[in-house]
Amino acid sequence: MTVERISVGIPGLNSMLGGGLIPGRTYLIKGAPGTGKTTLAMHFAMAGVACGENVLYVTLEEPAENLKTDMERLGFNLSSPNLTIIDATPTAERYVLVENFFESFSEGMDKMISAIKDQFRQRYYHRVVLDPITMIKMTTREEIEYRRAFLTFVKTMTRLKTTVLITSELEKTNVEEYLVNGVIELKMFEIQGKLTRGIRITKFRGSGFDGTIRPYEITDRGIVVYHDRFISLP
Ligand SMILES: Nc1ncnc2c1ncn2[C@@H]1O[C@H](COP(=O)(O)OP(=O)(O)OP(=O)(O)O)[C@@H](O)[C@H]1O
Ligand SMILES: [Mg+2]
Incomplete structure (x- = not known):
């Protein structure tokens, strides 16, 4: 039986994944x-939008307005009604696209989970992006508390039947790597004074994958x- 795959929107990465996620x-x-x-993350989001899926994009560091400007420069059109962007950035000039959520976000994962659940009460989202999770992790007081919250997050998302x-x-993402179903790494190297970028899959449960950088x-x-x-x- 072949497993269903969904596109990440980057052909060369889909093929590394054996077709997609x-x-x-x-x-x-x-x-x-x-x-x-x-x-x-935006390729992944827009690949969903391109096939009529609903996508929820939570931006935690880059204000939504900047995200739109930067991503539109790369040819992404972020104005689709199927795309919901939640601005959860801690900046003064925040642009809150979905009201009443911002205050609760900075507190951590649990509040993030309930905010996402609220969104799902309004409609089903095929894809969810959290970009990046770094802030939440750094504001969580105890490692054990973070672990529990992250596990709850993954379980909740699985129950919602959405791809996240x-x-x-x-650098240190042991907790996340252990709990998620797949890990993709983006790396930069300096080779003979030139910046070289390399992508590699380090984990993909339920599938073979191309492990080459x-x-x-x-x-x-x-x-x-x-x-x-x-x-x-070298
Ligand atoms: N048109 C372009 N051509 C080449 N490189 C570009 C172009 N547009 C953006 N970049 C590069 O893309 C990189 C930023 O990509 P992106 O914002 O996706 O990275 P990121 O990993 O999310 O960064 P951060 O950790 O700051 O959030 C920058 O290094 C930028 O120089
Ligand atoms: Mg970024």
């Missing part, structure tokens, strides 16, 4: 600042993953 599960995208996590993509810029670029049409070039580390 397995729906209804939670995945982690990790990478240092500027590696392209938001861009990848979480981004994180933290593939070179990728961020172009004016977003992320392109190459299969005809290789990264040769």
Whole structure:
């Protein structure tokens, strides 16, 4: 029996995943600042929108207005009614697209979960993005508290039968990596003075995957993953 796959919106990454992600599960995208996590998350979101799905995008660091400007520059049209953006950024010039949620967000995962559940009461979302989870993790007082909250989050999302993509810029993401169903890493290397980007899948439950580090670029049409070039580390 073949497992259903959903597109992440990047052909070269879909093929690394053996066709795409397995729906209804939670995945982690990790990478240092500027590696392209938001861009990848937006490809995933817009691939859903392109096939008529509802997508909930929670932005936790980049105000929605900036996100729109930056992503529209890469050719994404964020004005679809199927896309709901929640601005949960802690900045003064926040642009709250969905009212009454902001205050509760900064407190952590539990409140994030209830805010997402409220959204699901209004309509079903096929895809959910949390970009990035870093802030929530840093504001959670105890590691054990974070673990419990993260586990509850993954369970809740599984129950909601939605596909979730979480981004994180933290080096140490053991808790998340253990609990999610798949992990994709974005890396940057300096090779002979030149910045080289590489993408790699480190975990994908329920599927085989291409474990090669593939070179990728961020172009004016977003992320392109190459299969005809290789990264040769010195
Ligand atoms: N048109 C473009 N051509 C080349 N590179 C671009 C283009 N547009 C954006 N970039 C690059 O994409 C990177 C930012 O991507 P993105 O915001 O997705 O990264 P990120 O991992 O989410 O970063 P952060 O951790 O700061 O949130 C930057 O390094 C930027 O220079
Ligand atoms: Mg980002």
